[in-house]
Amino acid sequence: MRLDNIAVLGGGPGGLYTARLLKLAHPDAVVRVYEQGTPETTFGFGVAVAGRTQRNLEEADPATQADIIAAGRPHDMRMLVDGQAARVHNGPLIGIARPELLAVLDRHARAAGVELCYGERRRLGEIDADLIVVADGVSSQTRTEHAEDFGAEAEIAGGLYLWAGADFALETAIFAPATTAHGTFVTHAYPYAPDRSTFLIETDEATWRAAGFDATTDATAPDESDTTALAYLQDAFAEHLDGHHLIGNRTRWLRFRTVNCRRWTRGNAVLLGDAAHTAHYSVGSGTKLAMEDAIALRDAITGATDLPTALAVYESTRRPQVERLQELARRSRLWWDSFPRRTNLPVDQLMLAYMTRTGNVGLQRFAGTNPDIVRRGLAGFAGIDPSHVPTEGIVEWVLAQPFTHGDHTWDSRTLNPAERDRLSTPAPDIAAAPTSADLARIPVMLDDPWSPEADTLVKGLHDLVLAGWRGFWLTGPLDRGCVLTRLDVGERLRTETSGLVVVDGPASCRDDLAAGVVAARADLVCPLPPTEMSSNTLEEAHRA
Numbered sequence: 001m002r003l004d005n006i007a008v009l010g011g012g013p014g015g016l017y018t019a020r021l022l023k024l025a026h027p028d029a030v031v032r033v034y035e036q037g038t039p040e041t042t043f044g045f046g047v048a049v050a051g052r053t054q055r056n057l058e059e060a061d062p063a064t065q066a067d068i069i070a071a072g073r074p075h076d077m078r079m080l081v082d083g084q085a086a087r088v089h090n091g092p093l094i095g096i097a098r099p100e101l102l103a104v105l106d107r108h109a110r111a112a113g114v115e116l117c118y119g120e121r122r123r124l125g126e127i128d129a130d131l132i133v134v135a136d137g138v139s140s141q142t143r144t145e146h147a148e149d150f151g152a153e154a155e156i157a158g159g160l161y162l163w164a165g166a167d168f169a170l171e172t173a174i175f176a177p178a179t180t181a182h183g184t185f186v187t188h189a190y191p192y193a194p195d196r197s198t199f200l201i202e203t204d205e206a207t208w209r210a211a212g213f214d215a216t217t218d219a220t221a222p223d224e225s226d227t228t229a230l231a232y233l234q235d236a237f238a239e240h241l242d243g244h245h246l247i248g249n250r251t252r253w254l255r256f257r258t259v260n261c262r263r264w265t266r267g268n269a270v271l272l273g274d275a276a277h278t279a280h281y282s283v284g285s286g287t288k289l290a291m292e293d294a295i296a297l298r299d300a301i302t303g304a305t306d307l308p309t310a311l312a313v314y315e316s317t318r319r320p321q322v323e324r325l326q327e328l329a330r331r332s333r334l335w336w337d338s339f340p341r342r343t344n345l346p347v348d349q350l351m352l353a354y355m356t357r358t359g360n361v362g363l364q365r366f367a368g369t370n371p372d373i374v375r376r377g378l379a380g381f382a383g384i385d386p387s388h389v390p391t392e393g394i395v396e397w398v399l400a401q402p403f404t405h406g407d408h409t410w411d412s413r414t415l416n417p418a419e420r421d422r423l424s425t426p427a428p429d430i431a432a433a434p435t436s437a438d439l440a441r442i443p444v445m446l447d448d449p450w451s452p453e454a455d456t457l458v459k460g461l462h463d464l465v466l467a468g469w470r471g472f473w474l475t476g477p478l479d480r481g482c483v484l485t486r487l488d489v490g491e492r493l494r495t496e497t498s499g500l501v502v503v504d505g506p507a508s509c510r511d512d513l514a515a516g517v518v519a520a521r522a523d524l525v526c527p528l529p530p531t532e533m534s535s536n537t538l539e540e541a542h543r544a
């Protein structure tokens with residue numbers, strides 16, 4: 001396909017990388033990047049680039065990748081709670097200063113022959129080009145102006161976060177809560193330069209208001225930093241700052257916006273990176289998604305004979321990958337939003353809970369990269385010496401551990417599917433007093449374990465425990481996402497009631513069920529062969 005003129009709106013990582021890749025693929029085309037800011041006014045601290053992303057970048061453009069690695073900083077990661085620490089190796093993951101990443105990408109774009117127009121803001125209608133790549137970020141003006149054409153939607157999270165920097169390099173990335181008179185703040189902080197770290201700090205709305213940050217946010221101009229918040233947080237996280245300062249760079253409290261677009265294309269304009277989709281910062285993947293979009297767009301254009309086909313291929317290839325990561329990010333956000341509730345878990349177990357929170361890294365897989373922490377976490381879970389924890393067959397080992405609740409001891413964490421009818425009473429009959437079966441069988445049909453609907457469910461189930469039920473058997477659809485959400489509800493029930501929690505799911509989810517037991521999201525689990533999930537479950541759900 002012949003492209004003579006390509007315009008890119010936005011000079012962030014996605015825009016610059018796309019421009020270079022397209023210019024290399026179409027050396028005769030004029031490729032221009034329009035960026036409203038200038039390199040000096042660049043905004044942001046550090047970003048993360050994980051191992052898989054590095055491999056993708058290496059394959060797409062080894063020269064750029066080499067410079068990114070050279071400018072990056074690999075680091076381990078620690079969870080720090082109440083003076084206890086759990087440390088994990090992050091593999092090849094690096095932190096890199098965003099301005100530095102942009103400088104690398106700017107240099108390579110220029111070297112390829114891209115024209116960079118800084119300080120120039122363009123709108124779609126003002127550009128005459130064969131292809132317009134819209135990479136103007138999370139607040140994309142283009143997406144906003146053509147919201148209907150792109151089918152754009154934004155979901156705004158309830159919690160608040162801010163990005164700050166610190167004038168020293170942490171030894172490792174850290175995750176740490178800090179409790180003040182107003183509530184709990186949590187930092188995700190990581191080093192990205194020899195003398196710099198990012199401190200991303202989050203909190204819930206009640207704490208934010210109690211600390212008076214609703215007022216300081218209102219009083220902070222868009223191009224300024226909330227200095228009151230920075231001073232307060234510097235104090236709250238003094239232990240981790242080690243005498244250093246928090247630095248602002250247009251630092252203010254924000255609510256995370258998950259952006260989705262039903263269509264990424266409008267004529268010859270195509271959305272890319274944060275302009276098209278966002279994923280919660282706790283999976284550190286915004287830059288990854290934008291740069292991988294760029295690779296996919298280049299590949300789609302290279303493989304197609306006309307632009308509409310290329311753009312359709314780009315979208316159909318990328319959308320499932322983006323949506324998968326957005327779903328991981330959604331689960332990760334929910335986990336972090338509720339983080340202060342689980343800080344009483346021993347820190348090694350908390351680290352296992354963190355690693356397995358989205359279902360993306362299982363216990364056995366994590367043991368492959370971090371055997372010591374897994375051994376310690378599992379030893380704490382089973383109440384034994386770490387030397388007695390096996391290195392292989394961890395999932396089966398976890399499921400075979402005994403468990404005691406009240407006056408009853410089970411010789412393993414796994415219930416047999418045949419016990420389902422003997423031990424539990426289905427939904428319509430649980431309004432009556434407990435029968436000889438003492439678990440209420442509850443179909444869980446939620447997406448969000450923290451929604452008002454979930455609050456009502458948990459409250460109702462709490463009342464059942466008060467009425468004499470031993471606990472709950474959580475059941476529902478077979479798909480994996482539903483099993484993970486059952487485990488989330490199980491965790492709430494375990495902390496908010498004294499009831500026993502059993503979670504079932506298909507045998508293919510054994511890893512998730514085992515991780516759920518270790519992370520205190522279920523007491524017992526029941527892996528079911530598919531045939532055991534009778535249509536009764538769905539019928540029960542409807543009746544309930």
Ligand SMILES: CC(C)(COP(=O)(O)OP(=O)(O)OC[C@H]1O[C@@H](n2cnc3c(N)ncnc32)[C@H](O)[C@@H]1OP(=O)(O)O)[C@@H](O)C(=O)NCCC(=O)NCCSC(=O)c1ccccc1N
Pocket residue numbers: 047048050051052053089090091188200281282283284285288328355358360361365366369370
């Ligand atoms: C974040 C995410 C989804 C990124 O996946 P990627 O495919 O881009 O790259 P990757 O190289 O990390 O993963 C490739 C495959 O390896 C797996 N993997 C990841 N970490 C471990 C580990 N420690 N031990 C064993 N396996 C690991 C990961 O699940 C992925 O598997 P696959 O998707 O099945 O291929 C993946 O690394 C993950 O699920 N990690 C779990 C831990 C996590 O969430 N880390 C976030 C670190 S960034 C961060 O914390 C942060 C960054 C900026 C601002 C605030 C922040 N909090």
